[in-house]
Amino acid sequence: xxxxxxxxxxxxxxxxxxxxxxxxxxxxxxxxxxxxxxxxxxxxxxxxxxxxxxxxxxxxxxxxxxxxxxxxxxxxxxxxxxxxxxxxxxxxxxxxxxxxxxxxxxxxxxxxxxxxxxxxxxxxxxxxxxxx
Amino acid sequence: xxxxxxxxxxxxxxxxxxxxxxxxxxxxxxxxxxxxxxxxxxxxxxxxxxxxxxxxxxxxxxxxxxxxxxxxxxxxxxxxxxxxxxxxxxxxxxxxxxxxxxxxxxxxxxxxxxxxxxxxxxxxxxxxxxxxxxxxxxxxxxxxxxxxxxxxxxxxxxxxxxxxxxxxxxxxxxxxxxxxxxxxxxxxxxxxxxxxxxxxxxxxxxxxxxxxxxxxxxxxxxxxxxxxxxxxxxxxxxxxxxxxxxxxxxxxxxxxxxxxxxxxxxxxxxxxxxxxxxxxxxxxxxxxxxxxxxxxxxxxxxxxxxxxxxxxxxxxxxxxxxxxxxxxxxxxxxxxxxxxxxxxxxxxxxxxxxxxxxxxxxxxxxxxxxxxxxxxxxxxxxxxxxxxxxxxxxxxxxxxxxxxxxxxxxxxxxxxxxxxxxxxxxxxxxxxxxxxxxx
Ligand code: SF4
Numbered sequence: 016x017x018x019x020x021x022x023x024x025x026x027x028x029x030x031x032x033x034x035x036x037x038x039x040x041x042x043x044x045x046x047x048x049x050x051x052x053x054x055x056x057x058x059x060x061x062x063x064x065x066x067x068x069x070x071x072x073x074x075x076x077x078x079x080x081x082x083x084x085x086x087x088x089x090x091x092x093x094x095x096x097x098x099x100x101x102x103x104x105x106x107x108x109x110x111x112x113x114x115x116x117x118x119x120x121x122x123x124x125x126x127x128x129x130x131x132x133x134x135x136x137x138x139x140x141x142x143x144x145x146x147x
Numbered sequence: 148x149x150x151x152x153x154x155x156x157x158x159x160x161x162x163x164x165x166x167x168x169x170x171x172x173x174x175x176x177x178x179x180x181x182x183x184x185x186x187x188x189x190x191x192x193x194x195x196x197x198x199x200x201x202x203x204x205x206x207x208x209x210x211x212x213x214x215x216x217x218x219x220x221x222x223x224x225x226x227x228x229x230x231x232x233x234x235x236x237x238x239x240x241x242x243x244x245x246x247x248x249x250x251x252x253x254x255x256x257x258x259x260x261x262x263x264x265x266x267x268x269x270x271x272x273x274x275x276x277x278x279x280x281x282x283x284x285x286x287x288x289x290x291x292x293x294x295x296x297x298x299x300x301x302x303x304x305x306x307x308x309x310x311x312x313x314x315x316x317x318x319x320x321x322x323x324x325x326x327x328x329x330x331x332x333x334x335x336x337x338x339x340x341x342x343x344x345x346x347x348x349x350x351x352x353x354x355x356x357x358x359x360x361x362x363x364x365x366x367x368x369x370x371x372x373x374x375x376x377x378x379x380x381x382x383x384x385x386x387x388x389x390x391x392x393x394x395x396x397x398x399x400x401x402x403x404x405x406x407x408x409x410x411x412x413x414x415x416x417x418x419x420x421x422x423x424x425x426x427x428x429x430x431x432x433x434x435x436x437x438x439x440x441x442x443x444x445x446x447x448x449x450x451x452x453x454x455x456x457x458x459x460x461x462x463x464x465x466x467x468x469x470x471x472x473x474x475x476x477x478x479x480x481x482x483x484x485x486x487x488x489x490x491x492x493x494x495x496x497x498x499x500x501x502x503x504x505x506x507x508x509x510x511x512x513x514x515x516x517x518x519x520x521x522x523x524x525x526x527x528x529x530x531x532x533x534x535x536x537x538x539x540x541x542x543x544x545x546x547x548x549x550x551x552x553x554x555x556x557x558x559x560x561x562x563x564x565x566x567x568x569x570x571x572x573x574x575x576x577x578x579x580x581x582x583x584x585x586x
Pocket of ligand 1: 183186
């Protein structure tokens with residue numbers, strides 16, 4: 016199956032802010048943040064339709080999110096997951112003596128995972144914590 | 148009938164908009180309409196009356212279900228967790244008032260805790276850079292009235308601080324900037340062509356993680372030094388051109404965000420941005436401001452600063468204040484397994500810390516003080532909902548430019564609900580009892 020290697024960053028989106036304030040346990044938070052924005056060129060290379068689920072994996076973890084076409088692009092080679100538990104499944108905790116983990120610039124692979132589900136924020140965190 | 152409340156503060160982001168107007172019902176219990184706020188701010192106000200709001204403290208049972216308890220019981224449990232721990236982590240403080248923070252700090256002193264705020268995953272590296280090289284800064288009022296060159300570096304206010312541009316940085320008309328956006332040149336530097344970039348006069352697509360190099364190139368160009376053809380994905384001619392635009396300005400302001408603080412280089416990226424600001428002062432006036440996120444993260448840094456001398460990750464476990472980011476900071480403490488009890492207030496590390504750290508919070512006794520259900524609440528042993536500061540109780544907050552503003556109460560909290568400060572007061576009393584020096 017096709018896999019692509021890209022660089023991942025995360026951060027705020029207005030939908031992330033609004034859905035977060037409306038309740039992180041609600042579905043809207045998951046649909047606003049449980050996604051990866053990919054450049055058209057990367058979606059093409061991955062050989063998937065937009066709006067299908069993918070597995071994103073880094074050295075630090077793995078998560079299922081929905082792949083959508085970049086809303087603020089183009090940026091080939093760069094993936095974007097809004098800040099939240101989905102992005103944080105993949106982030107390096109190392110702070111390099113600054114206190115701040117390295118939230119931006121994570122090397123990840125993306126592969127199709129049409130039959131997998133995106134979990135809600137609460138389920139995702141509870142499941143990862145109890146899977147240890 | 149309804150009444151209109153004016154000059155309300157929005158308690159979401161560091162812009163701390165102070166012109167919100169709200170219609171409340173005659174009995175002062177219900178918010179009917181929110182005016183002037185952005186979509187995020189409006190949602191924050193309206194969500195307080197969500198019918199499924201949790202209004203009483205609760206303890207998690209063996210099977211994962213919740214059991215309602217009283218505030219007194221919750222305070223007793225919290226005090227016990229903090230007193231039993233050798234090194235409790237007391238994290239958050241950014242979505243609450245300076246008054247609540249100062250009570251929390253008294254508890255921290257009593258229990259020998261580590262007091263850390265959300266700057267630790269946000270602008271902590273900025274605070275380190277400020278301590279290293281100083282910072283030429285100004286207020287947002289000065290930006291509005293004077294700035295004619297604005298740089299947004301690694302930040303996307305259109306999404307994160309939606310009214311920043313209209314109130315202060317692009318469209319606002321000030322004393323010397325009467326033509327609003329026409330009197331300003333806007334430059335956006337970001338690896339993505341963001342919605343903020345689409346509003347700019349110049350957009351520079353820097354390669355992710357190479358901000359230091361590009362900032363350094365700006366400094367070199369400012370001094371007239373030769374540059375290689377391409378730097379961090381940007382042609383040198385563009386850099387020379389932009390430097391000319393900056394030099395010709397009357398007042399340059401650099402706003403920067405997580406793009407620089409979260410990328411490798413971290414505090415050194417900001418050192419370089421500050422150095423560029425200071426160099427620009429040889430030609431014109433220039434200032435630099437961090438785009439702070441939580442509405443009172445700046446206030447937490449201020450209160451910690453007055454009381455202990457350091458703005459975040461203050462370790463009181465040895466009976467005096469120590470500060471060493473990388474050692475006394477939340478994620479490092481958690482990853483090394485050094486903390487054995489946790490109080491989270493005014494923040495949500497369950498969503499916003501790397502999962503490695505979240506697993507560690509799950510493994511120790513944690514109390515989460517938060518009005519809402521969040522992933523942090525889900526992994527805590529005790530969840531204490533409280534009234535929302537800036538909506539259901541007033542209190543002091545600091546805007547991103549370090550200007551203190553008093554937030555105001557809009558409506559009553561649900562019956563019987565305590566505020567952060569009231570709950571922390573109960574915890575402090577219990578801690579004093581356990582420590583044996585109750586007054
Ligand atoms: S810009 Fe920030 S402070 Fe202003 S209304 Fe929006 S969220 Fe609130």
